Amino acid sequence: MATDTAADTGTTTTNEPLHVDGQSQLDDVVAEHDVVLTDFYADWCGPCQMLEPIVETLAAETDATVAKVDVDANQQLAAAYGVRGVPTLVLFADGERVEEVVGLKAEGELRALIESYTE
Template sequence: MSDPAGESTGSTGDELEAIRERKLAKLREKAAEGTLGTDADEGDDAGNGAGSPDEPIHYEGGSFEEALAGHDLVLVDFHADWCGPCKMLEPILEDVAATTSATVLKVDADVHQGLTSQYGVRGLPTLLLFRGGEPVERLVGAQNEERLRSVIDRHAS
């Protein structure tokens, strides 16, 4: 259940349902505008910055620095398919990607163990916020949407 300020008061299911409802409303709005499935940055009123993808990007390998390049603020999610808290975080990260200036980059910790080790990831999920290619914040464990927005807002330009 959530209070009027949106703080979680115990029911993660209610929080996830609220996120799903917001995403569904956004999809319906895009469908009505005829922009569903386009890559056009519509400058939605939620404040998604120009150049920031509306969906999380999956890191497939190659240069991690290049994956960060071109995005001022990147929230990197180190996750695994078997991780329950990681799965709970997925819809929250989708909403954050769609409605903030941060780019969300998902890194499978099992596939990219060298990168996981390089950044000292010891527990999953671990979220690292990069600004200008440099890590500026680390969050370990499942986080609520308000916490992620607060961290992103603090480091946004």
């Protein structure tokens, strides 16, 4: 009955990353979810590809919602958040931008960062 695009609406977390296209969609995700880890990535970026299974695991196993933003398709959105290199992870808690992490990080480090806002 539910479609993939509407199944997550109104929930506190999702089990897989949400692909975000544009500022208004990111604003909606941040408004709807308590903690949002936003992965600014590019398909051609090696470290981004290495980070992909990590963010998928974090989406499945933590109380954070993971949003993915393709910087090539969303250059204005990336610029609005000061993203100069990929991967860049921006963490939102209660609608506020609280952390920014640039580069490939270990799952444990990112999990600890998320848990500092979800517990």
